[in-house]
Amino acid sequence: MNVIDVLNERGFIEATTHDDELREYIDSQEPVTCYIGFDPTASSLHVGSLVPIMSLAHMQRAGHRPIALVGGGTGLVGDPSGKTEMRKLLTIEDIEENASGLRAQLSRFIDFDKNALLLNNADWLASLQYIPFLRDIGRHFSVNRMIKAESYKVRLDSEEGLSFIEFNYMLLQAYDFLKLFDSQGCRLQMGGSDQWGNIVAGIELIRRTRNVTAFGITFPLVTTSSGAKMGKTAKGAVWLDPERTSPYDYYQFWINTDDRDVRRFLNLFTFLPIDETKVAKSLTDREMNNAKAVLAFETTRLVHGVDAAKKAHLAAANMFGARVIPEDLMPSSGIPRRPVSGEGTMPSSVIGEKEIKQGIAAFKLFYSTGLAASGSAARRLILQGGAYINDARVQAPEYMVSLSDVHNGGLILRAGKKKYHKIEISR
Numbered sequence: 001m002n003v004i005d006v007l008n009e010r011g012f013i014e015a016t017t018h019d020d021e022l023r024e025y026i027d028s029q030e031p032v033t034c035y036i037g038f039d040p041t042a043s044s045l046h047v048g049s050l051v052p053i054m055s056l057a058h059m060q061r062a063g064h065r066p067i068a069l070v071g072g073g074t075g076l077v078g079d080p081s082g083k084t085e086m087r088k089l090l091t092i093e094d095i096e097e098n099a100s101g102l103r104a105q106l107s108r109f110i111d112f113d114k115n116a117l118l119l120n121n122a123d124w125l126a127s128l129q130y131i132p133f134l135r136d137i138g139r140h141f142s143v144n145r146m147i148k149a150e151s152y153k154v155r156l157d158s159e160e161g162l163s164f165i166e167f168n169y170m171l172l173q174a175y176d177f178l179k180l181f182d183s184q185g186c187r188l189q190m191g192g193s194d195q196w197g198n199i200v201a202g203i204e205l206i207r208r209t210r211n212v213t214a215f216g217i218t219f220p221l222v223t224t225s226s227g228a229k230m231g232k233t234a235k236g237a238v239w240l241d242p243e244r245t246s247p248y249d250y251y252q253f254w255i256n257t258d259d260r261d262v263r264r265f266l267n268l269f270t271f272l273p274i275d276e277t278k279v280a281k282s283l284t285d286r287e288m289n290n291a292k293a294v295l296a297f298e299t300t301r302l303v304h305g306v307d308a309a310k311k312a313h314l315a316a317a318n319m320f321g322a323r324v325i326p327e328d329l330m331p332s333s334g335i336p337r338r339p340v341s342g343e344g345t346m347p348s349s350v351i352g353e354k355e356i357k358q359g360i361a362a363f364k365l366f367y368s369t370g371l372a373a374s375g376s377a378a379r380r381l382i383l384q385g386g387a388y389i390n391d392a393r394v395q396a397p398e399y400m401v402s403l404s405d406v407h408n409g410g411l412i413l414r415a416g417k418k419k420y421h422k423i424e425i426s427r
Helices: 003-009 019-028 047-061 092-106 130-136 150-156 169-184 193-210 247-255 259-269 274-282 285-304 306-320 353-358 362-368 375-383
Strands: 033-038 065-070 117-120 188-192 215-219 348-352 387-389 410-415 419-426
Touching: 003 019, 003 047, 019 215, 033 047, 033 169, 047 065, 047 188, 047 215, 047 259, 065 092, 065 169, 092 117, 150 193, 169 193, 188 193, 193 215, 247 285, 247 306, 259 274, 259 285, 274 285, 285 306, 306 410, 306 419, 348 353, 353 419, 362 375, 362 387, 362 410, 375 387
Parallel strands: 033 065, 033 188, 065 117, 188 215, 348 419
Antiparallel strands: 387 410, 410 419
16 A cells, blocks of 8 residues: 555645655655654654654655654754744754754654664754855745745744744755755655645755655644644643653543544554544444543553553553453554453542532532541641642632532542542532
């Protein structure tokens, strides 16, 4: 199966250049070399970077050669794409530290010991001589065409405008493509939809200087069904670095996926066969929760490893109750199918929706569930900062717990570090 069909079927592709020629090229060349650039603007990638990362992984699985290009050189300039104001300029030391973190995370998905390459464009951009670069590369670019690119138009219309250093970014990225064509035979660049203008500029530069057709693929900006940007939560970005977003919190991010997004996210963010993920379009509510557990386990396994995924799965079972995942639900997944000893043993009780709607004082909940020996002990617990509801610290004994506090159909009360109680809300 042509890898273009695989990427299309799983929802990766928004647009391609030279559609028919690209398909013929991939069919006729083994392996095809492709690349994606990653800006080292932080020491960690986040969930928003997963689509390009997974696309490179699919290319490698199809027998092709992916190149992950760390923008050590372009990172010193700053990509204006998708930004209404100039990015903060980073030092060389910042770039090198961030690039090291990216390398470790990309290695989770791409095998650099096999046929993949991890390169840094600082190796050729940092030593560029300005005048020769303008004569050899700059002369092939039309300013009139450049300012029509969407990434530049947005900035030109913004209050801050577009700085001259950022205006050079398109030339530098195009030069990257040319450099990788010359040194690695790379004829395919992929990237987010905001990179279309930069990718086309590189394709045109290769055509003008080498008389060869190169190709481009762009990915859609992934948003949730509610319209929110993928990977953003009330706490901020969801990082791939376990020091920034713990494996448990990462697991919970995926567990909380909107039902309407589950099948799409299984196709984009896991390697489960597509004939298994299609079941997610026709599940009951209970079955959908099992599918979300599979999604959470598989995405956590890819980023943090199987041990961390199992620990997150067990912690979720202890917090919210164990799940029995049917053997025939996406059988390729490595998720534990049966609860193990100690899973799902959290004490629980039931409160009617009408009662919680009227509001219940927090100290009464902690006393009535046995997390405190008396009402006064519950008050002391709260005043000393040891009482939590759904991981949020209770600020006052008289705080009225209501429907606005309910999450996933219930409340998780915690006293101190280890005592839990689950309250289910019945209608």
